[in-house]
Amino acid sequence: MQNNCTHTLSVVVANKPGVLARIAHVFARRGFNIDSLVVSSSMEGNVSRMTITALGDPSNLGQIIEQVKKLVDVIHCTDHTGEDVVVKEMALVKVHAGPAARTEVLQVADHFGAESVDMTETSMILMVVGDTDMIEAMLKLLTKFKIVELCRTGKVLMARGELPT
Amino acid sequence: MTKASFDGAQTLVKCLEAQGIEYMFGIPGGATIPIFDALVTTGTKIKFVLTRHEQSATHMADGYARATGRPAAVLVTSGPGATNTVTGIMTAHIDSVPMIVVCGQAVTHMLGKDAFQEADIYGMTMPIVKHSYLIRDTNHIPRIVREAVHIATTGRPGPVLIDVPKDISMAPFQGDLEAPMELPGYHPEAAAPDPATIRAIGDALQRAHKPVILIGHGVIISDACAAIRALAEKIHAPVTSTLLGKGGFPESHVLSLGMLGMHGTAYANKAVVEADLILNFGSRFDDRILGVPARFGRDAVKIHVDIDPGEIGKMVKPEIVCLGDARQVAEALLKAVGRPDTAAWIKEINALKKDFPLHYRRTGGLKMQHIIEELYTLTGGKAVVATDVGQHQMWTAQYWKVDRRNDWLSSGGAGTMGFGLPAAIGAQFGRPKDLVVSFSGDGGFQMTMPDFATACNHKLPIKAIVLNNSYLGMVRQWQELFYADRKSGVDLEGNPDFAKIAEAYGALGLRIKRAADVRKVLTRALEYDRGPCIIDVQVHKEQNVFPMVPAGKALEDMILEPRPRRGRPPVAAQKK
Ligand SMILES: Cc1ncc(C[n+]2csc(CCOP(=O)(O)OP(=O)(O)O)c2C)c(N)n1
Ligand SMILES: [Mg+2]
Numbered sequence: 001m002q003n004n005c006t007h008t009l010s011v012v013v014a015n016k017p018g019v020l021a022r023i024a025h026v027f028a029r030r031g032f033n034i035d036s037l038v039v040s041s042s043m044e045g046n047v048s049r050m051t052i053t054a055l056g057d058p059s060n061l062g063q064i065i066e067q068v069k070k071l072v073d074v075i076h077c078t079d080h081t082g083e084d085v086v087v088k089e090m091a092l093v094k095v096h097a098g099p100a101a102r103t104e105v106l107q108v109a110d111h112f113g114a115e116s117v118d119m120t121e122t123s124m125i126l127m128v129v130g131d132t133d134m135i136e137a138m139l140k141l142l143t144k145f146k147i148v149e150l151c152r153t154g155k156v157l158m159a160r161g162e163l164p165t
Numbered sequence: 166m167t168k169a170s171f172d173g174a175q176t177l178v179k180c181l182e183a184q185g186i187e188y189m190f191g192i193p194g195g196a197t198i199p200i201f202d203a204l205v206t207t208g209t210k211i212k213f214v215l216t217r218h219e220q221s222a223t224h225m226a227d228g229y230a231r232a233t234g235r236p237a238a239v240l241v242t243s244g245p246g247a248t249n250t251v252t253g254i255m256t257a258h259i260d261s262v263p264m265i266v267v268c269g270q271a272v273t274h275m276l277g278k279d280a281f282q283e284a285d286i287y288g289m290t291m292p293i294v295k296h297s298y299l300i301r302d303t304n305h306i307p308r309i310v311r312e313a314v315h316i317a318t319t320g321r322p323g324p325v326l327i328d329v330p331k332d333i334s335m336a337p338f339q340g341d342l343e344a345p346m347e348l349p350g351y352h353p354e355a356a357a358p359d360p361a362t363i364r365a366i367g368d369a370l371q372r373a374h375k376p377v378i379l380i381g382h383g384v385i386i387s388d389a390c391a392a393i394r395a396l397a398e399k400i401h402a403p404v405t406s407t408l409l410g411k412g413g414f415p416e417s418h419v420l421s422l423g424m425l426g427m428h429g430t431a432y433a434n435k436a437v438v439e440a441d442l443i444l445n446f447g448s449r450f451d452d453r454i455l456g457v458p459a460r461f462g463r464d465a466v467k468i469h470v471d472i473d474p475g476e477i478g479k480m481v482k483p484e485i486v487c488l489g490d491a492r493q494v495a496e497a498l499l500k501a502v503g504r505p506d507t508a509a510w511i512k513e514i515n516a517l518k519k520d521f522p523l524h525y526r527r528t529g530g531l532k533m534q535h536i537i538e539e540l541y542t543l544t545g546g547k548a549v550v551a552t553d554v555g556q557h558q559m560w561t562a563q564y565w566k567v568d569r570r571n572d573w574l575s576s577g578g579a580g581t582m583g584f585g586l587p588a589a590i591g592a593q594f595g596r597p598k599d600l601v602v603s604f605s606g607d608g609g610f611q612m613t614m615p616d617f618a619t620a621c622n623h624k625l626p627i628k629a630i631v632l633n634n635s636y637l638g639m640v641r642q643w644q645e646l647f648y649a650d651r652k653s654g655v656d657l658e659g660n661p662d663f664a665k666i667a668e669a670y671g672a673l674g675l676r677i678k679r680a681a682d683v684r685k686v687l688t689r690a691l692e693y694d695r696g697p698c699i700i701d702v703q704v705h706k707e708q709n710v711f712p713m714v715p716a717g718k719a720l721e722d723m724i725l726e727p728r729p730r731r732g733r734p735p736v737a738a739q740k741k
């Protein structure tokens with residue numbers, strides 16, 4: 001019955017206390033799990049941009065968007081799923097890799113355009129920026145070496161061309 | 166008073182007054198003492214009404230707003246004072262009633278440190294307010310109060326909460342009393358109805374043979390009543406209403422079907438099932454009127470007129486959507502529609518009314534319907550009627566024909582027991598010249614009964630009628646019909662003598678036990694104008710409300726007839 005899929009929304013909000021909690025409530029109440037949430041300042045002062053990736057039934061999503069829009073401090077809320085947008089995220093991956101494994105880890109990193117940002121006798125941290133699929137692919141290769149820690153920013157998104165996000 | 170000599174509390178009171186707040190209901194406490202002091206020191210015109218419980222204060226503000234269309238304020242202290250308002254806020258929110266709730270709060274630097282009487286009321290009420298504020302700077306007060314009243318009263322109305330830490334109340338005010346609102350995300354102005362949509366609705370109406378107009382609370386909020394009436398008369402379509410839509414169209418009008426839904430009239434439900442077009446003005450297609458959402462108006466063209474885009478498609482997928490204010494849409498539509506031929510349909514409707522009328526017997530014990538009908542006759546229906554929640558509420562909705570907007574106060578979406586008496590009190594403050602009556606059950610009445618004292622203090626001539634069946638009757642009915650009459654937790658053994666309760670407050674207490682006394686005692690109550698009275702009506706204990714659409718069933722599965730013999734549920738219910 002439930003036909004869950006991932007949606008990416010961008011929400012522009014007045015920078016007032018409590019606005020994040022109100023938005024989170026709307027999602028939680030209707031059984032949508034927020035996968036990632038990025039809050040950042042925008043070009044205008046007093047206004048913030050949130051990029052929300054959430055998993056849930058698409059038939060409920062329209063309702064959620066309307067309920068989010070209704071919040072007094074929400075200026076607008078758009079679903080970008082299926083639109084022509086640039087979506088990127090960044091990940092930091094700490095891999096257990098001593099001197100013997102380093103070369104191969106660096107090869108993987110190189111292939112995906114990742115950077116090594118820390119290195120010790122036993123570990124390395126890679127930083128990668130890109131599409132979710134690409135990051136997933138890199139992580140898959142790295143599982144061969146033990147991934148000790150993973151931290152992802154969550155997706156940020158922008159509409160292509162002249163279109164506003 | 167020079168600007169520098171104001172403190173936050175005085176500023177707050179001045180600003181609420183400037184925004185047109187006339188009444189404030191509540192109870193003081195440590196965190197609000199500065200605000201209570203400001204009620205004195207500012208010499209404000211706002212009238213403060215001390216209640217016996219904060220929940221009652223919210224229902225009074227609610228009743229005031231429903232009866233007048235204007236918001237009132239609630240003023241309570243932090244912690245338990247604030248949490249006691251939660252039920253009333255939720256009741257107002259789900260029924261779109263404007264209200265300003267001002268709560269005292271612990272001092273700012275103690276927030277989050279479990280200070281004495283600290284409760285995060287701002288966080289707790291987030292899902293049940295239209296908007297809320299925790300004031301962090303005394304100088305923000307004028308902007309916040311202006312925004313709060315604007316938000317509460319525009320668009321789809323609702324409660325707004327303002328949490329005021331004590332240090333904010335006590336600090337000197339050095340800001341701008343005229344500070345403007347800053348609401349970049351709030352645009353309540355309804356767009357003018359789209360002409361193409363209006364034409365589409367007009368065309369659909371022209372094609373329809375069996376149209377039904379459904380009205381909800383939106384019609385009352387936007388005062389679309391005259392336009393709806395003109396429209397119904399022009400296209401000659403019957404009108405049914407939700408519980409909260411009562412009064413949006415005169416129920417004594419020949420085209421009125423009364424209320425539809427779970428306990429609606431049989432002819433309203435049958436008409437909706439038969440209809441080939443359902444034109445909904447300002448109802449949110451609540452589950453109490455739908456039966457089974459997927460089966461509601463399956464073969465009808467459904468048209469949804471609503472001011473809130475969030476309501477469109479939430480419960481029912483309409484064929485035509487018209488966003489806008491009910492009144493503007495009805496007025497536009499009035500110009501766009503022709504006069505479809507509905508003569509055959511009206512004949513069918515009239516036959517339904519004749520074949521399936523509301524009915525009860527005046528013999529075999531005193532019935533709640535009898536009291537309601539008799540008072541309706543005695544008053545000519547000219548009264549503001551508040552109800553509580555339960556069987557008596559549904560019978561009042563069925564038998565009390567509401568002809569005027571704002572004359573019907575009932576907790577619909579929340580079904581909050583304890584609402585009736587305080588709502589009537591609030592209404593009487595707002596409408597001092599009008600007759601105000603409350604119908605409560607013996608269960609719900611006791612939830613806010615202490616506030617009878619408030620009615621006494623102010624000598625409000627409300628008629629508090631307790632339809633006393635010694636049961637939590639509505640729950641007992643469900644147990645009888647759907648749980649093989651296994652009564653569990655519904656016997657209100659230990660009820661007081663409600664007439665004596667009135668006497669204990671020095672008010673008039675009356676009692677009705679026999680059908681023969683109904684008219685005499687009600688007349689006595691109506692004549693009494695020196696203060697409130699309680700009328701304890703001891704009615705038949707085990708009556709059931711019909712028609713009834715059982716939960717989870719479609720409107721066409723409505724149960725009509727009372728059980729044939731004691732203890733035996735009706736046939737439709739047994740199948741469950
Ligand atoms: C605060 C609250 N608690 C419980 C309920 C559930 N409930 C709905 S109707 C009802 C019975 C009401 O009994 P009473 O007030 O005596 O009215 P009656 O149905 O007998 O007319 C109850 C308990 C409710 N609606 N509100
Ligand atoms: Mg009862």
